[in-house]
Amino acid sequence: xxxxxxxxxxxxxxxxxxxxxxxxxxxxxxxxxxxxxxxxxxxxxxxxxxxxxxxxxxxxxxxxxxxxxxxxxxxxxxxxxxxxxxxxxxxxxxxxxxxxxxxxxxxxxxxxxxxxxxxxxxxxxxxxxxxxxxxxxxxxxxxxxxxxxxxxxxxxxxxxxxxxxxxxxxxxxxxxxxxxxxxxxxxxxxxxxxxx
Amino acid sequence: xxxxxxxxxxxxxxxxxxxxxxxxxxxxxxxxxxxxxxxxxxxxxxxxxxxxxxxxxxxxxxxxxxxxxxxxxxxxxxxxxxxxxxxxxxxxxxxxxxxxxxxxxxxxxxxxxxxxxxxxxxxxxxxxxxxxxxxxxxxxxxxxxxxxxxxxxxxxxxxxxxxxxxxxxxxxxxxxxxxxxxxxxxxxxxxxxxxx
DNA sequence: TCGTGACGTTACAGACCGGTAACACCCTAG
DNA sequence: CTAGGGTGTTACCGGTCTGTAACGTCACGA
Numbered sequence: 164x165x166x167x168x169x170x171x172x173x174x175x176x177x178x179x180x181x182x183x184x185x186x187x188x189x190x191x192x193x194x195x196x197x198x199x200x201x202x203x204x205x206x207x208x209x210x211x212x213x214x215x216x217x218x219x220x221x222x223x224x225x226x227x228x229x230x231x232x233x234x235x236x237x238x239x240x241x242x243x244x245x246x247x248x249x250x251x252x253x254x255x256x257x258x259x260x261x262x263x264x265x266x267x268x269x270x271x272x273x274x275x276x277x278x279x280x281x282x283x284x285x286x287x288x289x290x291x292x293x294x295x296x297x298x299x300x301x302x303x304x305x306x307x308x309x310x311x312x313x314x315x316x317x318x319x320x321x322x323x324x325x326x327x328x329x330x331x332x333x334x335x336x337x338x339x340x341x342x343x344x345x346x347x348x349x350x351x352x353x354x355x356x357x358x359x
Numbered sequence: 360x361x362x363x364x365x366x367x368x369x370x371x372x373x374x375x376x377x378x379x380x381x382x383x384x385x386x387x388x389x390x391x392x393x394x395x396x397x398x399x400x401x402x403x404x405x406x407x408x409x410x411x412x413x414x415x416x417x418x419x420x421x422x423x424x425x426x427x428x429x430x431x432x433x434x435x436x437x438x439x440x441x442x443x444x445x446x447x448x449x450x451x452x453x454x455x456x457x458x459x460x461x462x463x464x465x466x467x468x469x470x471x472x473x474x475x476x477x478x479x480x481x482x483x484x485x486x487x488x489x490x491x492x493x494x495x496x497x498x499x500x501x502x503x504x505x506x507x508x509x510x511x512x513x514x515x516x517x518x519x520x521x522x523x524x525x526x527x528x529x530x531x532x533x534x535x536x537x538x539x540x541x542x543x544x545x546x547x548x549x550x551x552x553x554x555x
Numbered sequence: 556t557c558g559t560g561a562c563g564t565t566a567c568a569g570a571c572c573g574g575t576a577a578c579a580c581c582c583t584a585g
Numbered sequence: 586c587t588a589g590g591g592t593g594t595t596a597c598c599g600g601t602c603t604g605t606a607a608c609g610t611c612a613c614g615a
Contacts, residue, residue: 174592190475192388195572206593207574217573268472275527276464276472279386293528317534318541322514325521331471332489338513345514352548370562391602402563403604413603 175213177203183224187270191221191277221274222288228270229292236299247307254303255346258323262339268327296320308354315353319346371409373399379420383466387417387473417470418484424466425488432495443503450499451542454519458535464523492516504550511549515542 172180181203185194196217200207214220235257243249267273271289278285297320304319305312323346326339368376377399381390392413396403410416431453439445463469467485474481493516500515501508519542522535 188475190388190473192386192473193475196574197572208576208594209592211574212591267475272524272528273472276469276524277386277388279384279389279463290529293525293533297529297534314537314540317537318518320534321521321525321538321541322517323521324524325517325519328468328472328520328524329489329517332468333486333493337489338493338516341510341513342517344510345517392604393602404564404606405562407604408561 174203174205174209178205178210178213178220179223179227182220183228183270186221186224186274187228187267191274218284221278221285225271225274225285225288225292229296232296247303251303251307251350252347254300255319255343255350258326258346259343262326262330262342263335265327266330266335268331269324272324272327304353309350310356311353315349318349322346322349370399370401370405374401374406374409374416375419375423378416379424379466382417382420382470383424383463387470414480417474417481421467421470421481421484421488425492428492443499447499447503447546448543450496451515451539451546454522454542455539458522458526458538459531461523462526462531464527465520468520468523500549505546506552507549511545514545518542518545 178199182194182199185199185202196207196210199220200210203210210220214223239250239253243253271293274285275289280286297316300320301313301316304316309315322342326342329337329339374395378390378395381395381398392403392406395416396406399406406416410419435446435449439449467489470481471485476482493512496516497509497512500512505511518538522538525533525535
């Protein structure tokens, strides 16, 4: 039944996948509807039958990427079942890998930069997804026995966010190259002051 | 001779000032040449007599804002002459003030996000200016007697970069609200391990 | 007085953008 | 066989974008 090729996926899925990739690489305002449909092997009418507007497509893309990121968290649990501290270190490692491999930052953060209109419909989605992301990291830190879990989670969040932006400004050889050292140092420091 | 009003500045200066402001608020791709010239009280031809292209204007704007930031560093020296540690704390305070007051991030970082083309002429300027900015902070940390000056400077850089992006995603009440606590904690921590 | 250069105005080119209308096609379910 | 829904194709609308051409205006300095 299924034949495995990407080309055989339903147009809507192909569009969503292609749009995520192109938005990520070229930015939201840097890519047009025509370019997306062409790369997805379909056409503009089909896109507008599945998505109300470009803004709607943007929002669906953000939700889809957040969903993929969610799958990564499940992997932490399956790879280190119950060991929350190991999962936290896995988070650091995965983050560092992204910094080295990707070159472009977080889709949500990039979207927030590009969509400067304060009433843009995507902004509330960005905020919602970013807050969920933060909650997960706070919970992980707390479950790992860190005393000031919120503060460590927020510090790590900002550090990663900054690193992903820095990569885009000055490349992987800049300050972000020290990300692992910084993050691990922080974890050690916070474990030291932990008051279970 | 001079009559003080902004309107009396030379067209080139008005354009540069207006463009900086509008690029900062609405993003580079979110603002057109016509909007800039109209807000600057001039016209398109005059703009193109002073700037080769929009890309050229972007670059000149980035240099101008970097120049303004440079003036802030001189202020640190005049307000705390010789006291490098006080200057470092002043840097933290000024950064925190920006986070609360601004809402939009660093112009260079935002530009790097928006201008995703790897060969865009502004990218080398962004890198150059960001590296100069980093060097200044490293020097300040070193002169303040911090042992691992580079590592502290890079950590503070990423923390601020991340905070300025986070403000755009989730607002001032998010993780960036703890910026001062994080930064001051780091400085204390690095002073503790300092080997003068 | 004259002319020179900076500036303003209008119009336009050529491209791209998001979004829609109308119609043809094909596969599948009934 | 047939009807219908999902899809593809073409053409188009109105708007916006960067950048240029041609011409008019005005102040200032030799």
